[in-house]
Amino acid sequence: MVKIEHLSKKYNDNIVLEDINLEIHKGDVVGIIGPSGTGKSTLLRCVNRLETPESGAVWLGEKKIEIAHKNVKELRYLRQNTGMVFQRFHLFEKKTALENVMEGLLVVKKLKKEEAREIAQRELEKVGMAPWANHYPKHLSGGQQQRVALARALAMKPELLLLDEPTSALDPELVGEVLDVIKKVAEEGYTMLLVSHEMNFVRHVANRVIFLDKGHIVEDGAPAEVFEHPKNERTREFFRKMHMMNQPEYII
Amino acid sequence: MGKLFDFELVFTSIPELLQKLPITLELALLAMVLGLLLGLLMAIIKMKNIRVLTQIVNFLISLIRGTPVIVQLYIAFFGIPMFFKYLNQQFGSSFAVADIPGFVYAVVALGLNQSAFCAETIRSALQSVDEGQIEAAHALGMSFFQTLRRVILPEAFEVALPTLGNSLISMIKSTSLAFTCAVVEITAQGKIIGGRSYRYFEVYVSLAIIYWVITIIIEQGIRLIEKKIRLPEQVELVTAGKEGK
Numbered sequence: 238m239v240k241i242e243h244l245s246k247k248y249n250d251n252i253v254l255e256d257i258n259l260e261i262h263k264g265d266v267v268g269i270i271g272p273s274g275t276g277k278s279t280l281l282r283c284v285n286r287l288e289t290p291e292s293g294a295v296w297l298g299e300k301k302i303e304i305a306h307k308n309v310k311e312l313r314y315l316r317q318n319t320g321m322v323f324q325r326f327h328l329f330e331k332k333t334a335l336e337n338v339m340e341g342l343l344v345v346k347k348l349k350k351e352e353a354r355e356i357a358q359r360e361l362e363k364v365g366m367a368p369w370a371n372h373y374p375k376h377l378s379g380g381q382q383q384r385v386a387l388a389r390a391l392a393m394k395p396e397l398l399l400l401d402e403p404t405s406a407l408d409p410e411l412v413g414e415v416l417d418v419i420k421k422v423a424e425e426g427y428t429m430l431l432v433s434h435e436m437n438f439v440r441h442v443a444n445r446v447i448f449l450d451k452g453h454i455v456e457d458g459a460p461a462e463v464f465e466h467p468k469n470e471r472t473r474e475f476f477r478k479m480h481m482m483n484q485p486e487y488i489i
Numbered sequence: 490m491g492k493l494f495d496f497e498l499v500f501t502s503i504p505e506l507l508q509k510l511p512i513t514l515e516l517a518l519l520a521m522v523l524g525l526l527l528g529l530l531m532a533i534i535k536m537k538n539i540r541v542l543t544q545i546v547n548f549l550i551s552l553i554r555g556t557p558v559i560v561q562l563y564i565a566f567f568g569i570p571m572f573f574k575y576l577n578q579q580f581g582s583s584f585a586v587a588d589i590p591g592f593v594y595a596v597v598a599l600g601l602n603q604s605a606f607c608a609e610t611i612r613s614a615l616q617s618v619d620e621g622q623i624e625a626a627h628a629l630g631m632s633f634f635q636t637l638r639r640v641i642l643p644e645a646f647e648v649a650l651p652t653l654g655n656s657l658i659s660m661i662k663s664t665s666l667a668f669t670c671a672v673v674e675i676t677a678q679g680k681i682i683g684g685r686s687y688r689y690f691e692v693y694v695s696l697a698i699i700y701w702v703i704t705i706i707i708e709q710g711i712r713l714i715e716k717k718i719r720l721p722e723q724v725e726l727v728t729a730g731k732e733g734k
Contacts, residue, residue: 317629323624329640330644340629373724375720389629393629
């Protein structure tokens with residue numbers, strides 16, 4: 238089980254997250270949705286401390302990690318046991334796809350080269366990128382890069398996988414291949430926090446949806462419940478706008 | 490009256506000058522390595538903006554860039570022994586100052602000089618690496634130094650290489666001033682040869698040829714390394730047959 242406790246973050250006077258508490262069961266896929274600038278990405282980035290919050294703690298199983306204070310050993314533990322997939326992939330430019338996936342295994346987990354290569358190869362196969370193992374990021378399309386990035390995160394066997402808008406930087410044509418892989422990973426039983434604007438996808442892949450507004454969780458429940466019967470006025474308005482955008486401009 | 494210009498001597502004095510070439514190269518390489526290491530350290534201090542240390546680094550860089558190399562060499566050669574003598578007097582210690590060869594002072598002075606210029610080159614190269622890759626490395630659990638070594642430096646190296654190559658070339662030429670520290674490298678050797686026959690001019694021409702050739706070799710070497718570390722334009726797909734290997 239993963240728990241986020243009393244997470245608060247502000248930039249100067251601007252409060253981004255206020256006392257967020259979240260309990261995530263093992264194997265849960267939690268979709269985080271909400272308007273822009275409500276702290277969805279910040280929430281993910283605080284969980285593995287790429288951003289430093291004012292207060293908060295993360296429980297990974299039985300281990301509690303204070304994330305507001307710097308403690309090198311705890312920080313290392315936290316980051317080793319959480320995986321992150323970024324909006325803009327952020328693959329290591331000077332390494333091949335295979336080397337990208339091997340990097341964490343070699344440097345952080347200190348595995349032997351053959352062992353790391355084997356695991357990396359397997360992860361690349363899982364995301365369908367094995368034939369491109371010897372390619373550098375600049376040779377790959379956005380969708381392919383994101384699949385490699387996913388393999389890189391998965392190779393570390395994280396207890397919690399953080400996905401920060403994994404398809405927002407992709408051409409519409411390439412979104413599908415990445416979503417397919419994420420769906421496959423979700424079915425394998427990884428615990429995931431997924432920030433996404435692909436509402437349909439969130440609805441299908443997540444078994445719990447959270448609506449974040451102005452730094453607060455205003456809706457929390459099963460996808461069908463949140464999408465069909467939102468309790469909060471702000472959530473209803475958000476969906477209304479989304480639906481309006483989905484409608485054709487003219488009806489003759 | 491002899492000839493105005495002894496064409497033959499230009500070439501016949503080259504072998505004798507080359508006897509001291511190892512000293513020139515050793516001096517340049519050691520000073521370059523020192524400059525690179527110190528430069529990297531200074532670059533990291535400036536990048537991480539560590540208090541007090543950043544100010545000290547800024548002061549050093551300003552001082553070194555604002556004074557000629559030859560003056561720095563003199564200061565090292567005369568200043569460092571004076572400092573040690575002062576220590577000896579003050580604390581009754583017995584550093585054998587006189588035993589330190591001039592070569593060491595030359596390496597220290599040239600290395601320090603180089604570090605100021607390398608620091609800026611290295612810092613801008615380090616900062617050219619995309620922040621996202623650094624975040625990705627941190628997210629994997631890599632420490633600052635692991636990230637530096639495995640992710641930042643390989644990419645920054647390619648950016649810095651042409652400029653560092655130029656630095657090495659200017660370093661080779663700066664070693665010609667090492668006579669100020671009583672080091673006999675090729676230029677000093679040239680002066681000695683010239684003194685024997687009073688044919689200084691011919692020897693200077695030979696020296697010019699030698700320096701020029703060294704520079705050309707370095708230029709080509711850098712170009713070769715650049716070519717070698719550049720990522721390939723195209724890579725073949727791994728076919729099922731090859732995968733097993």
